[in-house]
Amino acid sequence: MPGSDNRMNLVPVGLVHCSARTRKEMPPEGMAGTIEVFPPYRPALEGIEEHTHLILLGWLHLASRDLLKAVPRKISAELAEKGVFALRSPSRPNPISVSVVRLIRCRENGLLEVDNLDLVDGTPVVDIKPYQAGGDCIFSATQHDRSEKIAKMDPGAYRADLIREAVNYHGEWCPGAAVAVRLAIEATRFMGGDLRRKDVVLSPGGDPCISDALIGITGARFGSHRLDIAVPVGTDPESPILFSAPGIQLRCLVRVHGRDPAEVLSMKADDLFCLQFTREKENKN
Numbered sequence: 001m002p003g004s005d006n007r008m009n010l011v012p013v014g015l016v017h018c019s020a021r022t023r024k025e026m027p028p029e030g031m032a033g034t035i036e037v038f039p040p041y042r043p044a045l046e047g048i049e050e051h052t053h054l055i056l057l058g059w060l061h062l063a064s065r066d067l068l069k070a071v072p073r074k075i076s077a078e079l080a081e082k083g084v085f086a087l088r089s090p091s092r093p094n095p096i097s098v099s100v101v102r103l104i105r106c107r108e109n110g111l112l113e114v115d116n117l118d119l120v121d122g123t124p125v126v127d128i129k130p131y132q133a134g135g136d137c138i139f140s141a142t143q144h145d146r147s148e149k150i151a152k153m154d155p156g157a158y159r160a161d162l163i164r165e166a167v168n169y170h171g172e173w174c175p176g177a178a179v180a181v182r183l184a185i186e187a188t189r190f191m192g193g194d195l196r197r198k199d200v201v202l203s204p205g206g207d208p209c210i211s212d213a214l215i216g217i218t219g220a221r222f223g224s225h226r227l228d229i230a231v232p233v234g235t236d237p238e239s240p241i242l243f244s245a246p247g248i249q250l251r252c253l254v255r256v257h258g259r260d261p262a263e264v265l266s267m268k269a270d271d272l273f274c275l276q277f278t279r280e281k282e283n284k285n
């Protein structure tokens with residue numbers, strides 16, 4: 001911009017404290033940690049405890065600033081290169097991160113205990129804002145077909161993504177949400193990839209927790225004709241859950257309810273649910 005001074009003065013208002021020192025040490029689901037807000041900025045915390053979630057802007061001090069294209073290597077080195085504005089890569093001209101964290105509590109001395117933190121220890125914080133579900137959550141937002149990305153992803157990282165999507169929508173990590181995550185992993189395989197694809201229709205069955213979590217994972221909505229309620233949710237938790245796409249259908253009957261989420265994650269698929277996959281051709285015979 002000719003004639004203008006492009007300098008922008010940012011001051012760190014705080015610092016991240018957590019047990020991950022490098023990006024490699026950061027688990028895909030993030031971790032609990034503390035934001036230390038520096039003394040001059042502590043009056044700005046007034047009222048913050050009324051919010052369950054915060055938007056955190058961090059300065060990714062370890063990232064390079066000269067990359068304009070990158071491969072999302074943390075997912076797979078085999079994925080195609082993209083521009084950094086189309087990626088969540090830490091490397092970018094201004095290495096500012098935007099993340100949504102859950103506020104556990106606001107302690108004395110400007111310490112915010114948070115969860116779902118994805119910033120490494122020592123990251124400077126440049127701003128904190130309240131997350132407002134009504135305005136900030138765009139549930140109808142769509143993205144590219146992630147089928148190729150999911151196929152190349154580490155299974156643990158994919159599961160962590162599904163857990164986050166399930167909890168973000170449902171509001172708690174409970175046995176039903178865990179069943180939904182396990183079911184989504186199987187359905188991803190049977191349905192040939194990304195469950196957020198436009199042609200994947202969900203009929204979520206009768207269990208309220210499983211239904212919520214599957215809606216969060218698939219992004220299915222009535223308005224996009226991807227959500228089909230066959231039975232009123234809450235009436236019959238035993239009713240089948242269906243995933244359908246042109247020519248194919250996966251029918252799932254959940255065998256167990258009410259177990260601990262960690263136990264659900266470790267159980268054999270056959271013990272958890274009964275799956276029946278059909279193709280249209282097979283139906284006609």
Ligand SMILES: [Zn+2]
Nearest residue numbers: 172174176209
């Ligand atoms: Zn629940």
